[in-house]
Amino acid sequence: MGVFTGFGSWINQNSQEPLKAESTRSENGESKSASEKDTNNAPAKKKKKVVIYYDEKEDMRQERLWHKAEKKHPWRNPPPKIKVTNKKGLYHMNIELTVGTTPNVVYYVLTDPKGGPFFDYKKWRDIMKNTSRKVLKENGPKRVIMVEKALAYNILSLTTISIPIHLTMEENRKDLTTNYKKGKVILMKEFHGNYKVEPIYVDQERLCKKRLPKSPEEYKKCSGGQGRIGSKLTINHYFQPYPPFNIPPLSWFIRGNTIKTSKKLLNGIQELTSSFRRAGPPSEEDMEASEIETVEVHNFLKI
Known part of the structure; x- marks a missing residue:
């Protein structure tokens, strides 16, 4: 199943599409934190912004x-x-x-x-x-x-x-x-x-x-x-x-x-x-790890 706005990580997890791991394994089996990956000049993955109306x-x-x-x-x-x-x-x-x-x-x-x-x-x-x-x-x-x-x-x-x-x-x-x-x-x-x-x-x-x-x-x-x-x-x-x-x-x-x-x-x-x-x-950690960044809009102009 695909990703639903606002519930990306949660619905993927419960639709048999597991979330991507927050950390990657090094060759010796140890996980690396986000800060460690930054020091290795690994580019940060840009989150996809999705507008929601609730x-x-x-x-x-x-x-x-x-x-x-x-x-x-x-x-x-x-x-x-x-x-x-x-x-x-x-x-x-x-x-x-x-x-x-x-x-x-x-x-x-x-x-x-x-x-x-x-x-x-x-x-x-x-x-x-x-x-x-x-x-x-x-x-x-x-x-x-x-x-x-x-x-x-x-x-x-x-x-x-x-x-x-x-x-x-x-x-x-x-x-x-x-x-x-x-x-x-x-x-x-x-x-x-x-x-x-x-x-x-x-x-x-x-x-x-x-x-x-x-x-x-x-x-x-x-x-x-x-x-x-x-x-x-x-x-x-x-x-x-x-x-x-x-x-x-x-x-x-x-x-x-x-x-x-x-x-x-x-x-x-x-x-x-x-x-x-x-x-x-999802937990707050799952939401942070999600590839989606939601933007709430409660008032909008009609064109």
Whole structure:
């Protein structure tokens, strides 16, 4: 998996890409400190600056709360709620998923440049991955991206083929929303949608009593800083196959397979965030050793 802004070292570590060692071994097996390497005139590696649009320290504090709670009472991932309707041949799939981690983590999992944590370990293959990605326009937290994905599509449980999906995606990293539409998707006349990630105040009934918080700031105050913030992921996906795939029984097959594949992708998100809760956030030493330097922007000018 790739590096997510603000959580580079942590997510790499928990996505089976270990961090690079802080020190290198000399020929006699002894480690050298950073100061020793400097005296040898070794050039210092320049950190990559990444702009983020949230309070990184607050998110890290939240992840520590999740990690502490996971040791005593492990979070149980609720199944996704999926509802599919059809109006004049256009399918609308509405998905709601509750995730046990902060909204910023969920959003950056979804917008991972390498395509996200969508790997089937039983069959040892990618369910979905990015094969190409290009940023077309960027303005503050908003950016337009052209991406090509490869989706594993199961045909009647007999074989699996890789289907290319070309999408244009409009991301807003501050509001945690994305709109997408097809450039080219095989078999599909219509293929577009949107998703958003919103906070869930997991411990509000227990810690805030009758007072229902309306913002993370209110929640932090009424919970004494001990309330965990989870995430609600809402996806609205629209698709319509070309003829004759829009006619039963072919349309039934496409509908059923779309739901099945969506469940696998959602399960991938929940499994990855479960590993985050178990591992906990990175230490200050890990953050210092990270190749990423984050720059927080909370106010920006619209052009």
